[in-house]
Amino acid sequence: MTTTAAALEARLSRRSIRPGRIIAWTLLFLGGVVMMTPILFMLSTSLKDASQVYDLRLIPESPSFDNYIAVLSDGRFLRWFLNSLLVAVCVTVSNVFFDSLVGYTLAKYQFRGRYFIFIAILSTLMIPTEMLVIPWYLMASNLGWIDTYWGIMFPGMMTAFGTFLMKQFFETVPDEFLEAGRVDGLNEFTIWWRVAMPLVTPALSALAIFTFLGNWTAFFWPLIVTNSRDLYTLPVGLSSFAVEQAIQWEMIMTGASLATIPTLAVFLLLQRYIVRGVMLAGLKG
Amino acid sequence: MTATALPVKSGRVLDRLSLRQKRVLWAWTFLAVPIVFYGAIRFWPTLEAFALSFTNWNLLRPAAFVGLENYKRLLVDPLFWQVFRNTFLYLIIGTPVSLVISFVIAYYLDRVRFMHGFIRALYFIPFLTTAVAMAWVWRWFYQPVPIGVFNAALTWFGIPQQPFLRSTTQALPAILAPAVWAGLGFQVIIFIAGLRAIPTSYYEAARIDGVSEFTILRRITLPLLKPTIVFLVVFSSIGFLRIFDQVYNMNFNDPGGPLNTTKPIVLMIYQTAFKSLDMGYAAAQTVVLFMILLAVSLIQLRILKDR
Numbered sequence: 363m364t365t366t367a368a369a370l371e372a373r374l375s376r377r378s379i380r381p382g383r384i385i386a387w388t389l390l391f392l393g394g395v396v397m398m399t400p401i402l403f404m405l406s407t408s409l410k411d412a413s414q415v416y417d418l419r420l421i422p423e424s425p426s427f428d429n430y431i432a433v434l435s436d437g438r439f440l441r442w443f444l445n446s447l448l449v450a451v452c453v454t455v456s457n458v459f460f461d462s463l464v465g466y467t468l469a470k471y472q473f474r475g476r477y478f479i480f481i482a483i484l485s486t487l488m489i490p491t492e493m494l495v496i497p498w499y500l501m502a503s504n505l506g507w508i509d510t511y512w513g514i515m516f517p518g519m520m521t522a523f524g525t526f527l528m529k530q531f532f533e534t535v536p537d538e539f540l541e542a543g544r545v546d547g548l549n550e551f552t553i554w555w556r557v558a559m560p561l562v563t564p565a566l567s568a569l570a571i572f573t574f575l576g577n578w579t580a581f582f583w584p585l586i587v588t589n590s591r592d593l594y595t596l597p598v599g600l601s602s603f604a605v606e607q608a609i610q611w612e613m614i615m616t617g618a619s620l621a622t623i624p625t626l627a628v629f630l631l632l633q634r635y636i637v638r639g640v641m642l643a644g645l646k647g
Numbered sequence: 648m649t650a651t652a653l654p655v656k657s658g659r660v661l662d663r664l665s666l667r668q669k670r671v672l673w674a675w676t677f678l679a680v681p682i683v684f685y686g687a688i689r690f691w692p693t694l695e696a697f698a699l700s701f702t703n704w705n706l707l708r709p710a711a712f713v714g715l716e717n718y719k720r721l722l723v724d725p726l727f728w729q730v731f732r733n734t735f736l737y738l739i740i741g742t743p744v745s746l747v748i749s750f751v752i753a754y755y756l757d758r759v760r761f762m763h764g765f766i767r768a769l770y771f772i773p774f775l776t777t778a779v780a781m782a783w784v785w786r787w788f789y790q791p792v793p794i795g796v797f798n799a800a801l802t803w804f805g806i807p808q809q810p811f812l813r814s815t816t817q818a819l820p821a822i823l824a825p826a827v828w829a830g831l832g833f834q835v836i837i838f839i840a841g842l843r844a845i846p847t848s849y850y851e852a853a854r855i856d857g858v859s860e861f862t863i864l865r866r867i868t869l870p871l872l873k874p875t876i877v878f879l880v881v882f883s884s885i886g887f888l889r890i891f892d893q894v895y896n897m898n899f900n901d902p903g904g905p906l907n908t909t910k911p912i913v914l915m916i917y918q919t920a921f922k923s924l925d926m927g928y929a930a931a932q933t934v935v936l937f938m939i940l941l942a943v944s945l946i947q948l949r950i951l952k953d954r
Contacts, residue, residue, distance in 0.1 A: 482685065488940075494693065600780055601895075
């Protein structure tokens, strides 16, 4: 069977080096380049000075990092960057912990009310964030959470999507592993943390990537809950910065680049995990 | 029951529990914090949003019950119908366009071996960008000559300049473009994952039978890809119905303009709640958004499941 499959594969691949394939590859490559043009133009313009902005060549005539120095000099961007990082990291840690704890409990314990809890959590997926924003705002202002990190973070500390994803994965963990832990006298929390969690690391990384990215780019809720500049996250700060710069496009592009470069760097480092994580989350979620 | 008596007593109780009961106790312990969270941060606010939609609360005066007044007001508000139309335009253009493009890319990219990872990265990277940053890049692209890249290209080809964001007809597609662009990478990856999940034996059998590529696509690939298609249709539709970041940033001086022709419902909610402070009215709009999302998802699932 393997030999026929291999023979077929060989025949297909021999057939594949044909003009049609080359044309398809070329078109895909050109399409990919077109996809990247906004990002390339952004990066290129961030390296130009005000007099060169109208020169639309992609390679700057005399590239310089002056814009970056100017934008970073007053420390605002650094502050927004750290705010975003803090918020995204805290929310991600919370989701990785709680979503998997709840997913594990719903997947591996038998108790009355389990199904009810699962359906209740799942049903929150239908409620759009926008509907909750007004009550959250009311809650945040009553409890003094406006303009605080906790105010930005609290709505996302757990998600139904993450819980559902983790439940799916914990269901694939064999019960024997957990029983072995019980025989060894581990308590239930340790069994989850030490035995079950290491077995679902691909799912955990998928959840972490999605949560981090979602919070890093989040705009709507941080826009509502922050008033003071010092508490802005990077997207909110960038938006206010761009408005203030009016038509100084090279400065706006520098700000936009500063918001984009970190994610690009992380992607280039973790490309395989990120793509696999997106596939996992998309298929199981 | 005093504080000192409690540990002793519960210690005895714990000893008496069976192994099974202990596990149930653990389960509820694990769920304790999440139950409080989902109750306080999800369910209670949901009920509150419904309740607020029946009041005239506006941050200045205490909320008073006004019945269906907000909903009646919404039905006769010409702005709402404009916004309703815009929101559905984002959906009706955005979802099919983005799914067709991403499927074509995924279909061919899946067969590419040479530099597969690199080409995939070119399509995927825009998905990782911040919508706000890219909204400003695209906004710059749409500027008139000599600033904007698009108009420079049009002029180069001898085509007259286009107003793009300043036009009541072109602004909505112009704002939709970066949203489609940024979402493509995700859809391509999911489509490729779906394509890979189809057993190759189907294709082999069809090829041995000499079936044409197009028939294979229509009779084998697309039907077997249905779960992926259903997921992406529902997922991307919800995304387009909730579009906000791009609209808010690309026409900042007059968000939703020109003349409200690009304003989606989420922007209307934002302005009603946090600019006009008309919380009761805004809550009614969020309830309408919720019902639109629910209805669209259910209709799509119904239609796609049947086929």
